[in-house]
Amino acid sequence: MTKQLMDLVENEDFEMFVILKKAEKRVAKNGKQFLAITFQDKSGEINGMYWDASDDDVEKFTAGTIVHLTGKRESYLNSPQIKISSMNLPNPDQHLDREDFVQSAPMKEADMKSEIDQIVFSITNATYNRVVRYLLKKHGDAFFEFPAAKSNHHDFEGGLAFHTISIVRLAEHIVDQYGDIDAPLLYAGAVLHDLGKTIELSGPVGTTYTLAGNLLGHLSIIDAEIVEAADNLGISQDSEELLLLRHMVLSHHGLKEYGSPERPQLLEAEILHDLDELDASIMMMKRALNQTAPGEFSDKIFGLDNRRFYRPNTEE
Incomplete structure (x- = not known):
């Protein structure tokens, strides 16, 4: 079975196809532009920063674009983050369907x-x-x-x-x-x-x-x-x-x-x-706890006053 974003553990190297749910151009303190990205597949989403982005990068790496991503799952301020090694568009002969990456309602x-x-x-x-x-x-x-x-x-x-x-x-x-x-x-x-x-x-x-x-x-x-x-x-x-x-x-x-x-x-x-x-x-x-191991606390949930929730070990 192909590994997905939420299957990754901390400090694990990986390469996979994902979709860019969000790709926002920003400017760092050194004056160089970068992309604040949210990577997504059917399992969930993780943020990452694409540093020193060129104008060409900004133009081609937009929200809704499928990319081949190589990197490592890390942690920043107790939240998962992707350290990007490389990010490229698929080859023309690789026919990838957006629906295979986008999260959707659990009802047809x-x-x-x-x-x-x-x-x-x-x-x-x-x-x-x-x-x-x-x-x-x-x-x-x-x-x-x-x-x-x-x-x-x-x-x-x-x-x-x-x-x-x-x-x-x-x-x-x-x-x-x-x-x-x-x-x-x-x-x-x-x-x-x-x-x-x-x-x-x-x-x-x-x-x-x-x-x-x-x-x-x-x-x-x-x-x-x-x-x-x-x-x-x-x-x-x-x-x-x-x-x-x-x-x-x-x-x-x-x-x-x-x-x-x-x-x-x-x-x-x-x-x-x-x-x-x-x-x-x-x-x-539910989203936060689905991404939390039993016996651990979830990441902070912004919409719930930045509280963290515990996933009990007793869950089967």
């Missing part, structure tokens, strides 16, 4: 589409259903291709739809457990809450923030999309249902310092915020 796209269709069917309120259908039709292709984030959680192809499905599955259990929850509102908010990322982010490969993403953010983007959808569907801007749906997406980050213009003021909005946090946190922890 067809299965995610089918489950989203069932979720939409369960949104029985006419206003919520019409708005959700309108926006999914408008952004549907990107919704099933984009990651849910540039980094941290669900930052893989199809991550946006998979994250959404995970939240709705959790929400269905909450609805079953507790009474007096507006299920259609909760499900509609869950489907729409991150849909603005199809505009905020550039796409699944070499993901960056767009100009709209940097200036507006996905909460305000999707709120504007909801307003536009309502106008086109003949739904009054003063409709209480529309205001509730807008509140769901505008408050889902929970705190103003985290980007929400308002804190949750609906039971369903608080549930959506909590489930969003839960799903993102679990995904970040």
